[in-house]
Amino acid sequence: MMQTETDSLEDHSLLGSSTAVSDAVYAPKTESRGPVVVVSGAPGVPISGARKDNSLGSGFVAMNLIPRGGSQTALPFILRLEGQTFGSRFGHAVLLADINGDGWDELLVGAPFQRIREPKNADSRGQTAEREGESVLRNEDSQSKTETVASGTTVPEAPFGCVYIFWNMKQRMPDLATSPPFSFDAVQLLEAPAELSPRSGFGAAITRLGDINHDGIDDFAVGAPYDGEGGAVAIYHGSKDNKIKPPTQIIKSTQFNGVLRTFGFSLGLDGIDLDNNGYADMVVGAPATSTVIVLRTRPIIEVTVHIFRPDGNTQLDQNLQLLPDCTREAQQLGGYISSSVHCMDVKILATFSSIDRASCKLSSLPIDMLLMINPPERWITETFASNKTTESPATDIQAVSFLDEKEYVLSAAELRRFYKQVPKIAAAKTVRVALRVSASTDKGL
Numbered sequence: 001m002m003q004t005e006t007d008s009l010e011d012h013s014l015l016g017s018s019t020a021v022s023d024a025v026y027a028p029k030t031e032s033r034g035p036v037v038v039v040s041g042a043p044g045v046p047i048s049g050a051r052k053d054n055s056l057g058s059g060f061v062a063m064n065l066i067p068r069g070g071s072q073t074a075l076p077f078i079l080r081l082e083g084q085t086f087g088s089r090f091g092h093a094v095l096l097a098d099i100n101g102d103g104w105d106e107l108l109v110g111a112p113f114q115r116i117r118e119p120k121n122a123d124s125r126g127q128t129a130e131r132e133g134e135s136v137l138r139n140e141d142s143q144s145k146t147e148t149v150a151s152g153t154t155v156p157e158a159p160f161g162c163v164y165i166f167w168n169m170k171q172r173m174p175d176l177a178t179s180p181p182f183s184f185d186a187v188q189l190l191e192a193p194a195e196l197s198p199r200s201g202f203g204a205a206i207t208r209l210g211d212i213n214h215d216g217i218d219d220f221a222v223g224a225p226y227d228g229e230g231g232a233v234a235i236y237h238g239s240k241d242n243k244i245k246p247p248t249q250i251i252k253s254t255q256f257n258g259v260l261r262t263f264g265f266s267l268g269l270d271g272i273d274l275d276n277n278g279y280a281d282m283v284v285g286a287p288a289t290s291t292v293i294v295l296r297t298r299p300i301i302e303v304t305v306h307i308f309r310p311d312g313n314t315q316l317d318q319n320l321q322l323l324p325d326c327t328r329e330a331q332q333l334g335g336y337i338s339s340s341v342h343c344m345d346v347k348i349l350a351t352f353s354s355i356d357r358a359s360c361k362l363s364s365l366p367i368d369m370l371l372m373i374n375p376p377e378r379w380i381t382e383t384f385a386s387n388k389t390t391e392s393p394a395t396d397i398q399a400v401s402f403l404d405e406k407e408y409v410l411s412a413a414e415l416r417r418f419y420k421q422v423p424k425i426a427a428a429k430t431v432r433v434a435l436r437v438s439a440s441t442d443k444g445l
Helices: 327-331 412-421
Strands: 018-022 036-042 060-066 077-082 093-097 106-115 136-138 146-149 154-156 160-166 187-191 205-210 219-224 232-236 249-252 266-268 282-286 291-295 301-308 347-354 367-369 435-437
Touching (some): 106 205, 106 219
Antiparallel strands (some): 106 160, 205 219, 219 232, 232 249, 301 347
């Protein structure tokens, strides 16, 4: 039996609250049988002990080397990373995973109770009334974003929760003292997304997802079990440039039927593909409602869009002035400005298929589109009161450059006629798609 040494530990450190093991810390995965290390989180707040560099009570992460073979029973610490804020629970969750694709594992450490920054109207010394010892009244609802000081002053609540990403500095054994693999000199602080409530507990759980976007780099998820009404999980993609971008998806407990609480308290599967579709899946624990949710990753699809006239023609008339006049109808649409408008009907065929031939069970896919026309003549122009686009789908799009909004599925006869006129795509693997087309003065897709 082997165990970590305990002589140098403060009481109530809670070492072992989280653990991770890897043989790709001191050597890349391409080299077999690299040194094995175990990382343990100690997020506790000791009740005694000397305060060293103001780190006591901030939590820490310890790393031990596990020898291959031999009779050693005590595992000495070879690295200790201290938290930065008292009571942050630095080390509540830990993960060793290669999230930049270089073969060396990075260290991810959750600090779910770390205050990220001061409220905007904190005083000139950077202190809030709470830090000065004044009485503070809080709304216990986790969605509350304000703190009310007893004197009557209301200040916005600073967000809590973060994940430290320690990038592997690719140090070889045995130079442990002078060249540690992880350091605050090579770290990225991943703050809780703005979409989460201030006390969401972001960083309470972290798991490796495997390569869910098939770019060759592992991805990961972070739990925020106290967000809003029931918790949330944020999905992040790995990055070869050592810079993790904002989450690509935030999954809220409210997206599921029934009541879920503490959704995101635990995460698991570590890259296992449950349904054999080529994409790793994930399980999420919600212990306050005794529930485990299994989330299956959907295949990545590629969408191709074709626009054509009702008769199948893809060419516009040479003289667009011969098209029906729609000036009067267009002027009734808010935000649309034009002295003369001509219109025509078009049909849109959107086809999709998996990018890597993985099984895609959907037969139809709803799509929101913003159609913008590049005029063939310089004198054809259209002006909107405001032109803005967003990366997020908008369900409340107001149609302004279309006189009507329709949802339809092209019939088999229409598809055959279209492919006959456009033979070069006749062999494409396609699926008919229900399509909602609209345009907007202030939102786009």
